[in-house]
Amino acid sequence: MTRNELRALWIAPSTYVAAVLFLIIMGALYLLALEETGPGHAPKMELPSTVFFKMFWLPVFFMVPMLTMRSIAEERRLGTLEALMTTPISAGSLVASKFTAAYLFYCMLWVLTLIFPILANMALGARGDPRLLDWPSLMGGLCFVAVSGSLFVAIGIFASSMTRTTLVAGMLSFSLLFIVILSGGLLTRLTFGDGIDLPFFAEALEYLKTFQHQEDFGRGIIDSRPFFFYFTNTLLLLGLTTLIVESKT
Amino acid sequence: MARFEDFREIRWIKLGNRLAQVALSLLLALGLNYLAAIHFTRTDLTREHQHSLSPETLAHLEEIMRAAQTEPITLYVTLPRETDNKEVAEVLKDIDPLLREFEFAGRKDGKKFITLENVDIFQQRTKAQELRERYHVTDTLTVMVVARGDRYRQISVKDLYEQKDGVPTAFLGERVIASALLDVAEQQNQKIYFLQGHGEMKPDDVNPMDGASAARNALQQRNFTVEALTLADKVPEDAAMLVIAGPQATYLPKEVEALRRYLEDRQGRILALIDPRTDHGLSQLLYEWGIYSDDRLIMEMIQGGVSADNLTILTFADHPITRALADYQFSVQLGPTRPARRDEGAPLDERLVVRDLMLSSPHSWAELDFRDSSKTAAQSFDPARDIQGPIPVAALAERSAGSQIGISLRGGRMLLVGSSGLIANRTFSVPGNQWLFLNMVNWMLDKNSRLNVPPKAIRTFSLPLAKDDLRRVGLYFVLLPAFVALTGVIVFWIRRR
Numbered sequence: 001m002t003r004n005e006l007r008a009l010w011i012a013p014s015t016y017v018a019a020v021l022f023l024i025i026m027g028a029l030y031l032l033a034l035e036e037t038g039p040g041h042a043p044k045m046e047l048p049s050t051v052f053f054k055m056f057w058l059p060v061f062f063m064v065p066m067l068t069m070r071s072i073a074e075e076r077r078l079g080t081l082e083a084l085m086t087t088p089i090s091a092g093s094l095v096a097s098k099f100t101a102a103y104l105f106y107c108m109l110w111v112l113t114l115i116f117p118i119l120a121n122m123a124l125g126a127r128g129d130p131r132l133l134d135w136p137s138l139m140g141g142l143c144f145v146a147v148s149g150s151l152f153v154a155i156g157i158f159a160s161s162m163t164r165t166t167l168v169a170g171m172l173s174f175s176l177l178f179i180v181i182l183s184g185g186l187l188t189r190l191t192f193g194d195g196i197d198l199p200f201f202a203e204a205l206e207y208l209k210t211f212q213h214q215e216d217f218g219r220g221i222i223d224s225r226p227f228f229f230y231f232t233n234t235l236l237l238l239g240l241t242t243l244i245v246e247s248k249t
Numbered sequence: 250m251a252r253f254e255d256f257r258e259i260r261w262i263k264l265g266n267r268l269a270q271v272a273l274s275l276l277l278a279l280g281l282n283y284l285a286a287i288h289f290t291r292t293d294l295t296r297e298h299q300h301s302l303s304p305e306t307l308a309h310l311e312e313i314m315r316a317a318q319t320e321p322i323t324l325y326v327t328l329p330r331e332t333d334n335k336e337v338a339e340v341l342k343d344i345d346p347l348l349r350e351f352e353f354a355g356r357k358d359g360k361k362f363i364t365l366e367n368v369d370i371f372q373q374r375t376k377a378q379e380l381r382e383r384y385h386v387t388d389t390l391t392v393m394v395v396a397r398g399d400r401y402r403q404i405s406v407k408d409l410y411e412q413k414d415g416v417p418t419a420f421l422g423e424r425v426i427a428s429a430l431l432d433v434a435e436q437q438n439q440k441i442y443f444l445q446g447h448g449e450m451k452p453d454d455v456n457p458m459d460g461a462s463a464a465r466n467a468l469q470q471r472n473f474t475v476e477a478l479t480l481a482d483k484v485p486e487d488a489a490m491l492v493i494a495g496p497q498a499t500y501l502p503k504e505v506e507a508l509r510r511y512l513e514d515r516q517g518r519i520l521a522l523i524d525p526r527t528d529h530g531l532s533q534l535l536y537e538w539g540i541y542s543d544d545r546l547i548m549e550m551i552q553g554g555v556s557a558d559n560l561t562i563l564t565f566a567d568h569p570i571t572r573a574l575a576d577y578q579f580s581v582q583l584g585p586t587r588p589a590r591r592d593e594g595a596p597l598d599e600r601l602v603v604r605d606l607m608l609s610s611p612h613s614w615a616e617l618d619f620r621d622s623s624k625t626a627a628q629s630f631d632p633a634r635d636i637q638g639p640i641p642v643a644a645l646a647e648r649s650a651g652s653q654i655g656i657s658l659r660g661g662r663m664l665l666v667g668s669s670g671l672i673a674n675r676t677f678s679v680p681g682n683q684w685l686f687l688n689m690v691n692w693m694l695d696k697n698s699r700l701n702v703p704p705k706a707i708r709t710f711s712l713p714l715a716k717d718d719l720r721r722v723g724l725y726f727v728l729l730p731a732f733v734a735l736t737g738v739i740v741f742w743i744r745r746r
Contacts, residue, residue, distance in 0.1 A: 011744055016737025020730045027726035034712065035719055042335075043709030045342065112729065119725040124718055131710060136294065207286050212349075219346065220294040228285035236278040243267055 001093055005101035015105070018066050022059055022109050029055050030116040047134055049117055050218050053141030054211075057181050060152050064177060067106060068156025069170035071098045072245065077164045081248070091245040095157065095238055103153045110145045114138060136220045144217035144226075148210065151230045152177060154237040161244045181210045287359050291350075302350050306427045310354050313434040314362045322355070322397040322430060324348060325380060326367045340392060340406060347422045351430075363430070385470055395429040400472050402429040407573040407684075410707075415576065420705040428696060432472060439489035439694060441468060442478035447529075448497030450669055452477055457675045461494055464672040464686060471687065480504045484511040490693055493521040495669030499530035509534055512661035513648075518693040519662070522669040525587040525619070538646040538663045539603035541592035546585060546619035547640060547667070548628065550612040555628045557619070560586045560668070562681075564608040564639060570688045571606050579681035581607065583642065584670025588615050590641035600660065601648045605641035613638035642667040662693050 009015050033048040035041075044051075072095075075081040084094060117138065121128045159173035160166075213226040293301040302310075313322070326348065328337050348365055355363025370377040380386045383401075384394045390405040404425055411419040443452045443461065452475050454460030465475045473489075484491065484507055491511070500508075508531075511517035523529050525546045535542060548557050562581040565571035574581070591603045615636040616628075630637070648660040670676050672686055690696075 011740060013737065013741055016733060016740075020734045020737070023730040023733060027723075027729065031719065031723055031726060034714070034722060037710055037712045038714035038719070039711075041711070043711040045339065045707065045709055047710055112733075115729055116726060119728065120722050123722040123725040124712070124714075127713055127718060129710070129712055140294070207282070215346065216349075219300050221300055222292045222294055224289040224291070225285055228289075229282060232278050232281050232285075236274055239274050240271060243270055247263075247267055 001089060001097035002100045005097050006104065009101055009105055014066075018063065019109055019112075022063055023112060025059060026052075026113045027116060029058070030113070030120070034120060047131055047137055048120075049132070049134060049138050049141060052113075052116075053137075053144065053218055054214065056141075056145055056148075056214060057210075060149075060181065061174060061177060063106065063109070064152045064156045065159075065170040065173040067102050068098075068153060068160050068173060069166045070160070071102060071157055072161040072241070073163055073166045073169040076248065077166070081245070085245075092242045095161075095241045095245060099154060099157050099238055102157065103150060106149050106153055107146055110142060110149070114142065137218055140217045140220045141214075143222075144214050147217075147227060147230050148213065150234040151180070151237070154234040154241075155180065158237045158241045158244075161241045161248075180208075183208065291353055300346065300350065302354055302423060302427075306423055307354055309427060309431055310351075310363075313430060314355065314357050320398050321361060322363050322395060322433060324351070324363065324365050324426075325384075325394040325396065326365065326392065327370055327377075327380065327386060327394065328392055329369055329371055330367065331369070340409065343420050344392065344409070344422055347426065351426060393426075395426070395433050397433040400433040400435070402432050402471065404429055407577060411572070412576040417707055420707055423705070432696065435472075438472050438474040440474045440476060440485075440487050441490045441492060441690070442476055442485070442488050443492045443494060444480055444496075445477045446479045447500060448495075450494040450673065455674065458673065459495065459669070460674045461672050461677075463674045463677040467677070467683060467687060468690065471690075473690070480507055483507055484515070484517065488517070490518040490520065490690065493519065493523070493531075494672060495522055495524050495527075496529050497527055499528050501530070505530060505534050509537070512538070512663060516661045520664045520666075520689060520693060522666045522671055523587065523589075524669050525585050525667070535663075535665060536592060536595060538648070539592050539595040539598070539601050540589065540644045540646055540663065540665050541595070542587055542589045542644075542665060542667060543615075545588055545615040545617050545636070547588065547609050547613050547638070547642065548616045548619075548630075549610060549638075557585055557616075559584070560609060560613070560642070560670075562607050562609065562642065564610070566604065566606050568604065568606060568645070570645070570692045571685065573688065574681055574684060579684060580679075581681040581685050582670065582676045582679045583666075583668040584673065584676070586642050586668035586670070588636070588640045588642060589644045589665040589667040591644055598648075601646060603644060603646045606643040606645055606664075608639035608641055611639050613640060615640050664689055664693060 030048065030052050033051040036051070037044050037048055072081070075084065085091065117132050121132045124132075155176045156173040159176055160169040162172060163169050207225060207229065213223070213229075216223055216226070326344070328341055330341070332338060352361075352363055352365050355361060368376045368380060370380070377386075380394060384396060384403065386394055386403060388403070388405060390407060391403050392406055392409065393404045395402045395404065408425045409420065409422050410417040411421060443449065443465075445451065450459055450461040452461050452465040455462045468475050478485065478488075478491070482503070488511070491508070508517075508519065512519060512534075521531065523531070523542065525544060527544075532542075546557050547560055548555050549560055560583040562583060563578075565575040567575070573579075586609070590605050595601075595603070614630045615638070616630075617634045618631070643664070643666045645665075646663045648662075671682055676682050677686075
């Protein structure tokens with residue numbers, strides 16, 4: 001089933017369009033990060049790769065909905081979902097295979113971006129800096145993208161199972177991603193009335209701060225909390241999606 | 250059984266079943282995440298554990314947690330998060346990860362001994378007011394307050410960085426925060442005695458001219474106990490430091506001997522502020538500690554004449570006590586001042602290190618004939634008798650107690666400032682004076698350096714890029730999407746055929 005999904009992705013023209021767009025945008029972002037370290041700017045404390053991975057949310061917002069919005073909604077719209085469910089394939093394995101294919105593709109795109117620092121180093125030659133290829137920060141950033149990506153893709157699949165319309169699914173997944181990625185940081189900036197302390201609430205928000213997770217990973221610190229947060233919620237969402245798929249057929 | 254053959258019934262049962270499944274899985278996820286938030290681990294994968302706290306800091310924190318069973322320590326970060334100020338953003342970037350490490354290390358058995366609290370002083374007015382009243386936060390350079398009950402310590406930007414020519418070169422965060430934590434976790438205050446009996450300044454005197462109540466308040470706010478002391482045969486056992494502030498009369502040999510014993514046998518600390526025109530009787534003791542302070546008055550050329558009553562100091566040595574003043578270009582205001590410098594003629598002693606801390610301006614000189622009643626002699630520079638500036642006005646002597654197996658043990662410390670104006674109420678409101686005095690006290694008592702945590706070098710990244718370079722990198726970057734697009738076209742072409 002997963003192989004089938006991957007094959008479908010491999011031959012679909014939309015996959016290549018998405019990949020090319022993604023790589024162009026990521027290349028531009030990396031170039032921007034490089035330009036910021038050039039003359040005319042104050043010396044930076046962060047490496048270009050660190051800055052680059054800090055921008056993870058930008059491609060997530062458009063890539064994940066594009067990748068996942070069709071997955072289940074399209075099957076429902078065309079009525080192929082019912083046909084699929086009459087075969088011995090269970091709803092769980094259907095959801096799992098949709099998820100795995102999208103997730104692998106998402107990770108593959110990010111792995112491709114590792115070529116940018118290598119290309120930059122090649123292009124600059126002697127004027128480059130060995131720290132452009134600082135593996136701990138590159139691997140840390142990639143590790144975060146892989147761990148958090150599981151949740152983001154699961155959100156996309158979940159949104160896609162909620163509706164028959166791919167556009168609505170895309171919008172829904174965009175909104176959910178927006179909430180998950182930004183709400184933790186934004187809510188802690190709100191002060192709930194002067195002098196009102198909500199320690200438990202603050203702690204819960206602290207737990208959800210995606211950017212803080214990214215920062216820790218980017219510095220090579222592995223904390224068990226984000227791992228747990230992303231994996232349990234991925235499983236939860238996939239479980240819920242399975243329930244929805246079961247109920248709709 | 251007949252009921253379940255009705256489709257409508259079964260639909261409701263199924264719906265209920267699903268809702269229960271959803272609710273249960275939500276609860277399960279919530280519960281698991283709650284547990285994970287309490288019991289967690291952090292591992293630093295970098296080769297040199299460059300983001301972890303040093304073993305020494307961790308050992309001290311362990312001790313704090315063992316002792317501070319009851320009251321947790323709160324770290325209030327007072328820097329505004331919403332800011333366009335680049336410097337503030339850089340400081341936050343440095344301290345935030347560090348504070349997270351401290352918070353993590355300050356947990357034990359699910360209990361938090363160190364809590365972090367961000368206070369936006371512009372938004373949270375009540376909280377800001379509370380900080381001002383309780384912890385006297387008024388300095389705009391204050392970055393955080395470390396507090397436990399009534400004990401607290403402020404940390405300023407200048408404490409956090411080592412600078413060179415106005416550019417930060419190293420981050421001292423871990424050392425400074427760990428010292429502050431140790432400081433507020435201590436059960437007892439260190440005692441500083443102001444010696445009395447020779448017309449010295451009194452710590453409880455509010456007189457604007459020669460009272461030292463402002464300096465006493467500043468010390469009390471920093472968890473020191475300040476008391477006056479009339480010297481008998483012996484310096485009390487609980488003395489962490491003695492301050493000799495502007496003596497007018499001579500110290501008796503017996504008293505000098507008590508000071509000598511305190512410095513040498515008990516690795517004592519003495520901060521002496523001695524004005525010109527006094528016969529203090531401490532010259533021999535100063536000589537033994539490699540400091541020379543001849544009875545001259547420093548005169549300074551100012552616009553329209555010569556002044557001796559208000560000396561402005563702008564030149565500081567590169568030493569932990571004075572470095573921040575030089576970096577932030579602060580000035581120190583002194584009253585009538587005498588030279589205080591390294592004694593070149595002192596007997597050789599390899600255990601003793603003496604250095605000058607600050608200098609008067611190049612337009613000053615040390616006048617020998619200042620007692621001369623004729624105005625011209627006192628107010629003009631005589632190359633034969635006077636000394637041309639800049640002249641050292643504070644000197645510091647440190648003696649190691651001995652060296653064993655290559656480790657030098659700390660000994661006594663003696664610091665002489667050539668004017669009591671440094672801590673007089675009238676000048677203590679000058680920021681430079683406060684900084685200098687408190688830095689002196691902190692250094693004398695090893696407040697910031699008692700941890701051997703190495704500073705973190707600040708490494709910056711910049712590339713000497715030209716426009717052509719960027720263009721070339723951009724061209725290389727196009728290769729990747731082009732390759733992917735080409736693969737797509739080939740796949741598409743194969744499928745069509």
